[in-house]
Amino acid sequence: MASPKVVVVFGATGRQGGSVARALVKDGQFTVRAITRHGDSEKAKELEKEGCDVVVADLDDKPSVVEAMRGAYGVFLVTNYWEDMDEEREFIEGKNAVDAAIECGIEHLVYSGLEDAKELCGYSVPCFDGKGRVEEYIRSCGLPYTIVRLSFYMGNVFNYFVPKKQEDGSFHLEIPMEGHPLYMVCVREVGPIIVCIFGDPGEYAGRTLGLSSEQLTVDEMAQQMTECLGVEVNNGNVPLSEFCKLNIPGIDVYCAMFKYFQSDLYKRDIELTRKLNPEWSTFREWLARNKEALLAAMNQ
Structure with missing residues (x-):
């Protein structure tokens, strides 16, 4: 019987990467190689206990x-603009990963990207635009991908907030949405989606998927908070x-x-x-799941 295929997960000690690593382990189709810069961190040790191969x-x-x-x-790739708020560094990090994937013959790269807002609307959104540049580089390389x-x-x-x-x-x-609805996700639940994508490359390769579980106005969010938390929001x-x-x-x-x-x-x-x-x-x-912790944060 063939060994399970290896999926390399970057940002494995973060929210997105951690969700992906754990979902892949739980699914059982793949062996997970969890990438971190700090292999001796508590989060890295937790991933190891949960079945990941931790690699620095x-x-x-x-x-x-x-x-x-x-x-x-x-490979599941996520880059982090907010680490040092440097769009150019984020692009270089993404490019390094894509070039490495090509060199290593990776058969499917899944990138957690964002659109190049400057290209779309004419003004810079740095936390989007670096990822947008990585997306374009991925599309130009001939590497099988899903974004x-x-x-x-x-x-x-x-x-x-x-x-x-x-x-x-x-x-x-x-x-500050001024009446416009806002697309939202629970980032810690992205993992099962990435499992689906890796499990069906014929369906999802070459596609860019905008993800959101729902879209609410701030009025609707506040009303739901009032009902769920038991305080007036x-x-x-x-x-x-x-x-x-x-x-x-x-x-x-x-x-x-x-x-x-x-x-x-x-759009999502x-x-x-x-x-x-x-x-x-x-x-x-x-x-409902985060009621107590959120109330504590609100009352600090």
């Missing part, structure tokens, strides 16, 4: 990436122009991103997403 490599170091891919069938594009993470309401407590005890959800109705005045790291990038989120050019395919993973959580289901 760095996307800034192409020779280490080539060694990590040798003998593998497929997946995620949308706004539900978990973002734990950080910059945690509802803010008001003097009357209610909360304001301040996401209202839309803070923050205009994008006011949001852009906040003194937080990366605010210019966030402003460009939400401008793009509001445009008609930003909810029907296809549900086909690939019928169990991907709605916002209401995600809230």
